[in-house]
Amino acid sequence: xxxxxxxxxxxxxxxxxxxxxxxxxxxxxxxxxxxxxxxxxxxxxxxxxxxxxxxxxxxxxxxxxxxxxxxxxxxxxxxxxxxxxxxxxxxxxxxxxxxxxxxxxxxxxxxxxxxxxxxxxxxxxxxxxxxxxxxxxxxxxxxxxxxxxxxxxxxxxxxxxxxxxxxxxxxxxxxxxxxxxxxxxxxxxxxxxxxxxxxxxxxxxxxxxxxxxxxxxxxxxxxxxxxxxxxxxxxxxxxxxxxxxxxxxxxxxxxxxxxxxxxxxxxxxxxxxxxxxxxxxxxxxxxxxxxxxxxxxxxxxxxxxxxxxxxxxxxxxxxxxxxxxxxxxxxxxxxxxxxxxxxxxxxxxxxxxxxxxxxxxxxxxxxxxxxxxxxxxxxxxxxxxxxxxxxxxxxxxxxxxxxxxxxxxxxxxxxxxxxxxxxxxxxxxxxxxxxxxxxxxxxxxxx
Numbered sequence: 001x002x003x004x005x006x007x008x009x010x011x012x013x014x015x016x017x018x019x020x021x022x023x024x025x026x027x028x029x030x031x032x033x034x035x036x037x038x039x040x041x042x043x044x045x046x047x048x049x050x051x052x053x054x055x056x057x058x059x060x061x062x063x064x065x066x067x068x069x070x071x072x073x074x075x076x077x078x079x080x081x082x083x084x085x086x087x088x089x090x091x092x093x094x095x096x097x098x099x100x101x102x103x104x105x106x107x108x109x110x111x112x113x114x115x116x117x118x119x120x121x122x123x124x125x126x127x128x129x130x131x132x133x134x135x136x137x138x139x140x141x142x143x144x145x146x147x148x149x150x151x152x153x154x155x156x157x158x159x160x161x162x163x164x165x166x167x168x169x170x171x172x173x174x175x176x177x178x179x180x181x182x183x184x185x186x187x188x189x190x191x192x193x194x195x196x197x198x199x200x201x202x203x204x205x206x207x208x209x210x211x212x213x214x215x216x217x218x219x220x221x222x223x224x225x226x227x228x229x230x231x232x233x234x235x236x237x238x239x240x241x242x243x244x245x246x247x248x249x250x251x252x253x254x255x256x257x258x259x260x261x262x263x264x265x266x267x268x269x270x271x272x273x274x275x276x277x278x279x280x281x282x283x284x285x286x287x288x289x290x291x292x293x294x295x296x297x298x299x300x301x302x303x304x305x306x307x308x309x310x311x312x313x314x315x316x317x318x319x320x321x322x323x324x325x326x327x328x329x330x331x332x333x334x335x336x337x338x339x340x341x342x343x344x345x346x347x348x349x350x351x352x353x354x355x356x357x358x359x360x361x362x363x364x365x366x367x368x369x370x371x372x373x374x375x376x377x378x379x380x381x382x383x384x385x386x387x388x389x390x391x392x393x394x395x396x397x398x399x400x401x402x403x404x405x406x407x408x409x410x411x412x413x414x415x416x417x418x419x420x421x422x423x424x425x426x427x428x429x430x431x432x433x434x435x436x437x438x439x440x441x442x443x444x445x446x447x
Contacts, residue, residue, distance in 0.1 A: 002218070003164055004167070004216075004218050004221050005071055005167055005216070005220070005224050006221075009069075009071070012065075012069065012070050018053075018057045019052075019054075019057045019060075019069070019070030019114055020050070020053045020054060022053070022070060022071070022114075023050065023053040023114055026072045026116050026164065026165050026166055027045050027116075029163055029164050029165050030116070030117070036138045036144075036159050037163075039120060039136040039137060039139070039156070039159075040119055040120055040160050040165060041074075041116075041119060041120070041156065041160070041165070042135035042136065043085075043087075043117065044117060046115050046117045046118070048115070049072075049114055049116055052114045052115060056114060059112070066110065066111040067111050067112070067224065067228055068111040068112050068228055069111070070114060071112070071113050072116045072166050073108060073113040073114065073115060073116065073169065073170060074115075074116050074117060074156070074157060074161075074169040075115055075116075075119065075169075076118070076121055076154050076156070076157050076169070077118040077120065077121055077156075078172060078202050078203040079102045079105055080100065080101060080105065080201040081102070081105050081118070082098055082099065082100050082101045083098065084118060085098070086203060087118075088121070088123070089120060089122055089123040089124065089132050089135065089153075090123045090124055090319070091134050092315045092318050092319065093203075100201070101201065102201025102202055103201060104170070104197055104198060104212050104229045105170075107228055107231065108170070108225075108229065111228040113228075116160070119157045119169060120132055120135050120138060120156030121152065121153050121155055121171075122152040122153035122155060122323070123319065123320040123323045124203065124304070124308075125154075125172055125205045126304065126323045127153055127322065127323065128152050128153065128175065128176055128177065128387050128391040128394075129151070129152050129377065129386060129387050130150040130152030131149065131374060131383075133320050134320070137149070137374055138155050138156050138158075140184060140185055140371045141159065141162040142186065142370075142371065143415070147373055147374045147375060148184075148371040148373050149184065149371050149373070149377070150181050150184060151180040151185065151371065152181060153172070153177040154169065154173075154177050154178050154181050155181055156169075157169035157170070157171040157178070157181065158181035158182055158185040158187060158189070158215055159181075159185060161187050161215055161217060162186065162187060167216065167221065168214055168222070168224075168225045169216070170214055170225070170229075171212075171213055171215055172202065172205070172210060172211070172213065173210075173212075173394075173398065174205045174206050174209045174210050174300065174398055175391045175395035175398050176390065176391050176393075176395055176397075176398070177213075178190060178191050178213035178214065179191055179213075179366050179394045179404060179418065179420060180391070182406045182408075183366035183367050183408070183416065183417065183418025183420070184367065184371040184418075185416055186408045186410065186416030187215055187216065187217055187408060188216055188218055188219045188222050188405070188406065188407055188435070188439070189214070189418075190214055190215075190219075190222040190223075190403075190406075190435075191211050191213045191394075191398070191404045191405070192211055192212070192226060192229075192230060192428050193402070193425055193426045193428055194210065194211040194398075194401055196211075196426070197212040197213075197226075197229045197230050199212065205300065205303070205304055206299055206300040206303040206304060208345070209299065209300060209398040209399065211398070212229060214229070218436075219407060219432060219435040219439045220234075220436055222405070223436070226428070232429065234429070234432070235429045235430070235432050235436070237433065237436065238433060239360075239430070239434045240437060241272065241275040241276050241277045241437050241441055242275070242276030242277075243277075244276070244277040244278065244361070244434065244437070245277075245278050245280070245358065245360045246272065246277050246278065246279050246359065246361055246362070246363050247279075247280055247281075247359040247362045248269065248279050248281050248362075249281075249282055249284060249364050250282065251283060251287070253364050253365070253393045255368070256389060257369070258368065258369045258370060260417065261365050264409055264411075265365050265409075265417070268363075268419050268442065271442060272441065275441045280359075282362075284355050285351070285355065286351040286400065287396055287400075290348065290400075293348070295333075295337070295341075296331075296332035296337070297326060297327075297330050297333070298341060299341055299342065301327060301328075301329040301330035302330045302333050302337075302341075304327045305328070305330035308327055322383060322384075345399065349400050352400040353400075353402075353425050356402075356423075356424045360423075360430070360434060361423050361431060361434050362421065362422040363421055364419075365418070365419070365420065366406040366418030366419065366420040367392075367393060367394070367418065368389060369389060369390075371416070372386060393420060394406075394420065396422070402422045403422070403424075403428040404422050405431055405432065405435045406418040406419070406420050406421075407419045407435055419442075421435055421438070
């Protein structure tokens with residue numbers, strides 16, 4: 001039986017499971033010495049998880065159950081959870097427990113979610129690869145013996161779901177940090193329109209591009225979690241594919257595809273067409289101009305540099321050198337450069353939204369390659385070229401303030417491949433409904 005939120009809710013309602021038993025199953029997997037638990041949860045299971053589960057079971061007995069009551073959820077280590085230390089995958093932040101929940105955590109708590117623990121991540125969320133030199137790197141569930149990257153920066157979030165350590169994971173997404181690990185690990189990952197979910201109480205990377213997303217086994221699971229975090233209701237159900245207008249972008253986003261990804265992407269497009277979707281090749285002018293707002297690390301490096309200033313002055317030697325080098329790209333920027341990039345970004349966002357008006361969604365490969373081996377990225381040149389390749393397609397949605405979703409489209413047993421969907425600004429619920437429809441159409445192909 002697939003590990004989904006809906007399945008768990010049916011079990012809880014029927015009494016065949018309770019919050020404590022769901023949590024116990026997750027903890028058993030986390031504590032398995034032969035598994036990835038120690039790298040996914042480097043700080044262990046949350047000390048408050050059992051009490052949360054007990055409280056959820058007591059409330060259910062009294063007829064009180066929120067939309068995520070008893071559902072075990074993992075939390076990326078950059079969200080403040082009251083009583084927990086927020087480290088953001090680094091060793092330079094003070095070991096001080098948060099005095100209050102971040103608003104998104106408070107919403108999940110009020111909905112009844114049980115926080116299993118804090119998941120590993122790229123230091124300060126500044127990489128799409130997922131390697132962490134401080135706390136280890138969780139191994140991708142596909143071909144684990146080869147030691148493949150999980151993708152980042154929400155590396156532990158993805159593996160917590162694939163390995164049954166949580167039913168859903170909360171992550172951040174600044175350039176693909178939910179969707180890249182979702183695609184490489186074979187699950188669903190969602191990045192909302194940034195302003196829908198509050199960022200307060202999180203360690204920032206780039207306030208211009210940061211958004212709070214989620215990862216889970218299905219799009220419906222992502223929709224359920226997103227609805228709570230955004231304070232909305234989830235879409236009523238999957239959108240029918242017949243007559244759906246899907247843009248297939250041409251140009252750079254289709255370059256450099258590995259044979260595996262190219263074959264799966266082509267097969268997926270044929271499947272969508274057979275289901276009645278109307279596919280059209282499109283060149284988006286706004287996308288072609290994005291390089292103009294990425295010089296010297298762009299807005300991300302500039303905003304990261306501003307936030308990290310005092311820490312770098314005192315503890316630069318304790319940073320991951322690869323993260324440090326990306327923050328310091330901003331040293332080549334001037335204040336005028338930053339202001340011009342902000343203005344130009346706003347213009348391109350408006351242009352992109354207008355260009356998407358004639359389509360229900362855009363479909364493209366989430367990333368153009370399958371997960372490489374960790375050992376193959378020991379060399380800095382190989383690491384940074386892989387990082388750029390992984391971020392290339394997903395980052396478009398962050399730069400243009402779109403909503404975006406990655407849906408697994410590979411066949412069981414094959415290397416995971418993600419199909420990415422872009423939707424217009426604030427069309428999140430519609431995009432999730434389309435994602436559920438596409439996911440349903442692909443199940444036969446994947447089965």
